[in-house]
Amino acid sequence: MGSYRGLTWDHPRGRDALVEASVRRGIDLVWEVQPLSGFESTPISELAERYDVIVLDHPHLGDAKEHLQPVDELLEGEFVGPSVASYRLDGHLWALPLDAATQVAATRTDLAGPPPRLWREVVELSRAAPVALSVAGPHALLTFSSISVALGEEPTFAPTDTAHRALELMTDLTTRAPRHTRSLDPIALLDTMVADDTIAHCPLIYGYVNYAPTVTFTDAPSERPGSRPGSTIGGTGLAITRRCRPTAELLDHLRWLLSATAQEMFVPQYSGQPARLSAWTSDAVNVRTGDFYRGTLRTISEAWVRPRQPGYIEFQTAASEVARDVVYGEVTATAGLDRIATLWKGIGDE
Template structure:
């Protein structure tokens, strides 16, 4: 029997379906043994893929890590693992840019197991209807407690998403410059205004902690941008589309989710391929994955009425957002910039650094993050 080691992230959404699938006795697992480990969300967001690739055969990763991973030849192209025909079919089936986010230099380096993006969430008992625009978010924040996702890399991701809504996304590579200064200043001022009224302690909480806090109490009524977790969706906690700059305009959101990659060290067998194919199959995506706390990547699952009803309307409530979501840069050096930029934006939002001085530092950090390598 072929034996493999895998690494995923430590949350029911990240591990339950994979572990359950590895223990099944169906034809797709009859000759393959999968041992899954899990690391924290923070570790998942920042740990170098090349280090994981030394110890694991299968790696659940986020697309911005591809720059460093490819520069160090840590992964095998999935085209070679499962075949170009399957890649083409799966690309047509995926929701939003969840599949394309793992495509670099004409190759597919991971297949999306899980599709997620920043969405809005509110407590219907405290907020009648979710705001549609950022002006409405700011107005709402003056009457009910509104939180921002500001922990770890999420400060910069919030900044980047609002820039998308304002029509000026962060470029894919520093060689193209940064966000237009007027847009960046307006976004930083907006974040500073909102952050001046956030519930105490929310600035240090990751998306999971924010959603758990909203589930347990009423001191956060609304959050305009937080990564959607179907596990927290209920009639008491509703997920909706993220805000736009103007009614009917583009929704600003940064896609996340996870992709399944195969490390360069892995010896691929037909049995492993069969297992990967089973995970991406429409019936698995609509049935097995959501039934085991997962958040599928298939558009057919996101638009399935039964799947949506079981998730208290999570999928229908956020489908427009994920379809319009923005793909982060994937150049070697981006992950380090994302961490530095989050610290800068957080200091501006919390009133510790002047807006223009913070933007100067952001522009300098983005320019300095460019390393030798291809623009992807």
Template sequence: MRYAGLTWDHPRGHDALAASAGDLVHWDVQPLEGFESHPVDALCARYDLVVIDHPHLGDAVATGCLRPLDELFAPRELARWGADSVGPTMRSYAMAGRQWALPLDAATQVAATRTDLAGEAPATWDEVRRLAHRAPVALSLAGPHAFLTFASIAVAMGEEPAADPEELISHGTGRAVLDLMTAIDSLAPPESRSLNPIGLLELMAGTDRLAHCPLVYGYVTYADRVAFTDAPAVSPGGRPGSTLGGTGLALSTRCAPTAELLDHMRWLMSPDAQREFLPRHHGQPSARAAWADPAIAGVDFYRRTSTTCEQAWVRPRHAGYVAFQTAASATVREALAGRTDHGEALDRMRAQYRASRTPEGRRT
């Protein structure tokens, strides 16, 4: 039997899966933005295996399109993979008492720097602000990333968004975050504002028009041209504020998994695959042992960003969250462009979040 799988169109998302699948799985690809633009239930209607982002779990569980993996794998296996995974990657795919995906790939927002243009990466947000006055610095603002950057800075300031399920963030922290983002963005290269993380890293790696991005999802495939370090903190030694990314491997309800397919998934989570096969095929493993392995390709990337990944913030995963994330990002961009007062923008974001948790909000 040959299964149909869908992943994302980047060597990090595709190459290791395709190289290891043989005749078992045929992997199609979608653009990175497809995670936001295509409802997960529509994708699951067409594919047996789907690489997903954890914030889509709420919508997926609400529509009943994923097969819970705790029905297919033993509790001891799931517990071992969870204990072995870096940061909150495994638990980000657990919801409503079930495990819905395996953490195939680990990533979080970290700092990216061209040290020949900027010097050593700034460790604090005050240092980022000062650097922006002497070198080109950009925030990641395209698509959902405007809100993710907002959230990560809030974490660094000591407040995790949505800690109260009914309230996004306090007024004081929210205003401080928008003020800081505006100060940095007002000096940014204009072309950077429309670029997704891959576009920002391409601009940094291929030109001299971007020296530093304090928060961008890390890609080990750029580590030979860009220096990756932990995300900034508010004060030296403080928590590096970051929002967890990465991807998980899920099975749709249309999938009838054979023992061969389940064994293949076990192998993808194995030490051999995580420490050797995935890195050799442009993958970014989720196993903590791989991140700590001095022999792994891109070892400096993992060593210099592991603290951030271990402490990354996990986004809400209720049905309706993804639509909120899109709307809130548009609101952040309006505020940074000066088209909306910061207080008004914050009130709108808080209202958007509360609405996303209502039955009406889940249908938008």
């Protein structure tokens, strides 16, 4: 029987079910936490030297893969959208899809009325009620990418007409967005939506079941009826580091966390957001959350997967700064897109 250290993110959704499962199942896997931002500020190589199991997001794989063990043999069952595909790279699965999330629409229907379904309806609503974009931290680039998808073009980070349209839409909405929302990450935006009436709608924000049903979550906006809702998948996966010497007991525990039993009952009971498809379509799971899962299933099923190459996280951070400069009117869309293209080319040249 081994003793293991795990690292996850400091939020009930990322922490509570994992901690409780270790206690309930009597496995010596102690979970430590750090803020979401910590995963970007601390290299995965350093974390992999200190922890046996790490909860991470798929864009980190390019930098993390050489420090992880493949987990292909641990995966069983069907998971929502591209959750599994996002952790597959170079012929192997590098993390188990524990938690599924993507950008969806969040609405205070008492303030905004029925959630808008199309981007033109979002613009119309923004003229009558407080509509906020999620642009803090990496979310400026993620919002830009998702709008590009909705407009019919998966991001290439080149200065295309679609990219221009996406930034112009963001800029237009930002001119009317409540100013205090500019610096708020998704959790802070949702906290604000629950706490007061200063945000009626966020058209693209990572879904957190913890805020349902006070906040109504629906599919991300499309450009036209029936077209693809633009969204960039997030969520987290369980990765085993190369320093770990997993026992059969640890491997069985990780399999259990992704089982139908755990994903449909245990994980939702302890603030988690499951990734297994059967949980997303379960009547029992949805009835407690105002149909959070069924209401956003189409969006996550068609969500875009970010690149997983070395240097992507640094690119995402730098490109988000540029996107913010554009939507705040500090640089033109043309200059901003040229800068983003240069940053992207810099990764390819490394």
